[in-house]
Amino acid sequence: MRGGAADLPPIRHNDYSPLVPPVLGEWDPELPVSVVVPARGGQHGLDLVLAALAAQTYPDHLMEVIVVDDGSEPPLRLPEITPPDTRIVRAGPSGWGIAHAVNTGAALARGRVVQRLDADMVVCREHIEALARWHHLTDHVVAIGAKRFVEEPVLTPGQVHEGVRSGSLGSIFDLTSALPSSTEQTIARTDGLRTSRNPYHVCTGPTVSMRREIFEAVGGLDPAVLRGEDTEFAYRLAAHGVVFVPDMAAQAVHLGLPAQRRDRDRAVRLVAPYLAHRVPLRRDLRKDRGRHWLVPYVEVVLDATGPAGPIREAVGAALDGSLGDVIVTLVAPWSRLAGDGRPVLDDPLFDLRLLREHFAHDERVRFADEVSPTPAPIPFRYTGPVGVPLGRDSLERMIARVQEDRWGMLVVDLGDAGTATLERTEALGRARLLGAEDVAASVEATHGVLRGDRAEFWPGVKASRAPAADGAQAVTGAGAASGRAADTVPARPSSPARSRDQNRDQERGRSRDQVRDRDPGQRQAPERSRPQEERRSLLGRLRTALKN
Structure with a gap:
């Protein structure tokens, strides 16, 4: 840790107990x-x-x-x-x-x-x-x-x-x-x-x-x-x-007394539209279906250097899921398309140019040459192989899972297709503030890394053990930022002992500020073909996440 606290253990979530401030009047300030x-x-x-x-x-x-x-x-x-x-x-x-x-x-x-x-x-x-x-x-x-x-x-x-x-x-x-x-x-x-x-x-x-x-x-x-x-x-x-x-x-x-004392309803209504667009965690303010918001809830990152067919299918699956509050980032050498004046049919980047044009006018799709260190202010980022398109409610399931214990990262084993990763932006930001070279290890220390299997988040779809199709390689999130692949994250879920404060919080029930930002806060997509027992399990998990 920088800033004079190099010998302190990492701060877990917001538990700043490792920081011990000096007694007032008994220290010598230095900072202007x-x-x-x-x-x-x-x-x-x-x-x-x-x-x-x-x-x-x-x-x-x-x-x-x-x-x-x-x-x-x-x-x-x-x-x-x-x-x-x-x-x-x-x-x-x-x-x-x-x-x-x-x-x-x-x-x-x-x-x-x-x-x-x-x-x-x-x-x-x-x-x-x-x-x-x-x-x-x-x-x-x-x-x-x-x-x-x-x-x-x-x-x-x-x-x-x-x-x-x-x-x-x-x-x-x-x-x-x-x-x-x-x-x-x-x-x-x-x-x-x-x-x-x-x-x-x-x-x-x-x-x-x-x-x-x-x-x-x-x-x-x-x-x-x-x-x-x-x-x-x-x-x-x-x-x-x-x-x-x-x-x-x-x-x-x-x-003077707070403005809410004079007209609470009007004060709340005045704030709501500003926060609805800019604070995605306020799920209670995003109840209008079919809306597009200034700051999305999840960024989906896909490698766009492979065949166009699987890429288009993966983009469609991401945008048509039960969680509609999504933006897709396609990663490819788009900057190489800047030059004009070449024969279109003989363009060596012919397929890439057509793919860009296919999504150029969709405001939910954007283009980047490389993965950014953090998607802030978007609170979550998903990265995965285009060869395994997101299921209808895969993102909801993943978010519900990480919200149970506020995990910083979820890594899902997709078999031979690689891994899919859901990252919490807050955890990536903390790793950057700490100057971490190994982002995944830093996230493990401050928020925890969880591993899961495909069946939990893509229910009803069997993992293929056949070689992945061309273009199915995932664009890693924390792996890209840290210089190591996502599959080098520790093989087992992190299960750190909860602090005495977290235990007490569970026993007494969640406080009001823990309920206001409900995640995922979205409807559950109907899945009539799913066995009744599995549907009941998913509902229980989503309800748990909403309480948190």
Whole structure:
């Protein structure tokens, strides 16, 4: 592990227990932190926020504050009480909104750590220090602060500064009547997110920090997402492989009650279409049949260098399965087709050119010269031989299986045809963040690798032991990324002992955040010819996956 934690064991899923942060006030910070505060109007609230930041325990010479004025009229100004290195910048003219403002500030940041803080969040004196200490341990943590909602009191910046400096938010706010955050309830139910299946749910933006390279690697916030931009950003962070760490010592109060208290139904409806297109794990938002979404649920990768017939059959099977939320990537030397001016009938790449034209106008099919290291933000990737087309519900079966214990990879033995692999993007992202040369081994350590046989995922189809047809070779996913074939994954399923937290989670039942992202969340395709006993088994497995 890089970032000062090379001697630590790998973090399994989101169980960051191997990371032991230093005690507040008993360590020497080294990383510069840039606090980015997006703001529009609300000068008095901003004055209180900056007064609290001026009383932080984090060293002044390691902290800058960038207030991004997103079109306030009159323009925002710096108050008398601010941290020493504080400036106001105007958001660029090319856009507007919170996402655009945060991106503007992050682009100007000089710090190694980017801390986003909303302009209505008054933080305790250790807030920046508490979150920054995690980034000194490793470079792939996203740290999340705590918050409670209060009615904005009549206070002066001086009162806030003195109250925070003296070490108590309770001396200036009535915390006994504060409204707790629902995210903190989720954090408590999942042992500090250690057992959460979807920890990105609670990374809702008002106070969150990460290494600047992580922010830049995922492309920052999406300005096209006008509501729910923090959740969408957190989902992309999860696909990138980060570990989410909430720190309850980073206390803060939110000035004003949440928008959902005013009109919950309208607030939820406003967010839903943005997340439906961009967060495939929200299966509850993708109930419209026959729809195509901006970010698909599964990428199917196929080798397109063989005969066109089997390739076309494999593409058709992938697109016509019971799981319609799919995109197909055909891998072949397509870039060699760039040149024109040659006789068509004598073209040495005649078949490849015709195959490209056959799928050129299907938005569900795309072309690539090589397999990408990760399909992010698509949450799953399937790779398999074109000689073994996907069955009607093969993808659903595979996803249901890996979701039972959140496996990072499933490798299916297809006999002489090779192997088929389903990869979890989050696990591939973690391997890249760790700088792993052997991707499959890294996935084994952080998420686990499972092996299965063809009969489970292609029911009713006997495995052929005849030599594979031309063009039946699989394009390996993790194998391609790591430089080794998928069939070199350890021969047996990984069965690591579950942690005490996972056991307790099973005993107590899944918490609410574990139910919201239901996978696969799709209907089961009817198979009347299948024996009743086998149908019952599949239904049980799918129900188990939905509960998870």
